[in-house]
Amino acid sequence: MERRIITNKLVIIMCMDNNEESKKEIEFDDIDENGKITKASKLFNKKEKVKKEEVKERENKNEEKNTNTKVEEKKDEIVYDDIDVNDKIRADEINNETRAKVRKGSKTIVKEILEWVLCFVIAYFLYLIINYFVGTISGVKQVSMLPTTKENDRLIITRPVIFNKELKYGDIVTFEAPLEDDMEKNDNNIASYVEKTGIDSFFYNFMGIGKSSYIKRVIGLPGDHIEIKEDGSVYRNNEKLEEPYLNEQYTNRDTYNDIIVPHGTVFMMGDNRLSSKDSRFFGCVPIEKVNGYVVIRVWPLNKWGKLK
Numbered sequence: 133m134e135r136r137i138i139t140n141k142l143v144i145i146m147c148m149d150n151n152e153e154s155k156k157e158i159e160f161d162d163i164d165e166n167g168k169i170t171k172a173s174k175l176f177n178k179k180e181k182v183k184k185e186e187v188k189e190r191e192n193k194n195e196e197k198n199t200n201t202k203v204e205e206k207k208d209e210i211v212y213d214d215i216d217v218n219d220k221i222r223a224d225e226i227n228n229e230t231r232a233k234v235r236k237g238s239k240t241i242v243k244e245i246l247e248w249v250l251c252f253v254i255a256y257f258l259y260l261i262i263n264y265f266v267g268t269i270s271g272v273k274q275v276s277m278l279p280t281t282k283e284n285d286r287l288i289i290t291r292p293v294i295f296n297k298e299l300k301y302g303d304i305v306t307f308e309a310p311l312e313d314d315m316e317k318n319d320n321n322i323a324s325y326v327e328k329t330g331i332d333s334f335f336y337n338f339m340g341i342g343k344s345s346y347i348k349r350v351i352g353l354p355g356d357h358i359e360i361k362e363d364g365s366v367y368r369n370n371e372k373l374e375e376p377y378l379n380e381q382y383t384n385r386d387t388y389n390d391i392i393v394p395h396g397t398v399f400m401m402g403d404n405r406l407s408s409k410d411s412r413f414f415g416c417v418p419i420e421k422v423n424g425y426v427v428i429r430v431w432p433l434n435k436w437g438k439l440k
Contacts, residue, residue: 272286277348284431289425306347308344308345309346321394322415366401380406384412400416
């Protein structure tokens with residue numbers, strides 16, 4: 133080992149095992165008379181400290197990134213950092229309660245939808261029952277009864293199922309529309325119908341699917357002799373009819389102009405004789421096909437009242 137002292141500076145070079153790479157330099161600023169170091173600045177191990185600080189700083193940054201990543205992945209969950217077991221249990225209970233409320237809310241919505249559907253079905257069948265057995269409010273869609281009724285008039289119609297009555301002259305009724313494909317005259321003077329059976333009868337007669345009705349006035353009853361003259365006048369049992377409800381006192385002729393009304397049928401005509409398909413065209417209508425009696429007009433309000 134070798135030591136050198138230079139005016140107020142002492143440099144110690146320590147050589148151990150002749151390894152020059154492990155040399156460390158200590159610079160002394162001042163030495164007292166006994167050779168003791170009073171003030172020194174140590175410059176060794178600086179690089180190691182800097183490296184340690186850089187490593188620590190990098191570790192801190194990595195921890196922050198990991199923490200931020202965990203927070204983003206668990207936005208909807210409770211993160212347990214510094215809470216005790218009881219707090220964790222309570223948090224789990226809150227999560228379970230929240231899930232239960234969500235499930236309960238979903239079930240409530242489905243239940244309400246099913247209840248509304250059930251109410252609609254019940255209301256629809258009640259409507260069908262009332263419409264078939266009691267009556268209905270129906271709108272006029274034809275011009276064949278002008279001027280007595282007009283399009284879009286609203287009429288209260290009662291059903292013969294409950295309110296069955298004997299028809300009389302001048303009654304305004306509704307009946308099932310007959311077939312109109314066959315233009316040839318029937319020998320029995322009765323309108324043609326196709327009878328529905330089974331499930332078809334239920335849908336057609338009860339639900340009214342595919343069914344249409346006409347509104348006309350009763351002109352002839354069973355056994356009456358109805359004759360339409362060439363001058364446009366109508367005779368019933370050889371007596372000319374007075375028809376004040378007509379705009380024009382003229383009735384055009386068609387297929388059935390001179391007939392005896394068969395048993396169980398009625399002869400119908402519309403008040404708008406020039407624009408009405410009725411018994412002159414398709415024959416007499418079976419009474420069993422009459423499905424409503426017009427009671428009163430409720431719309432428009434300025435024409436509210438019984439039809440004449």
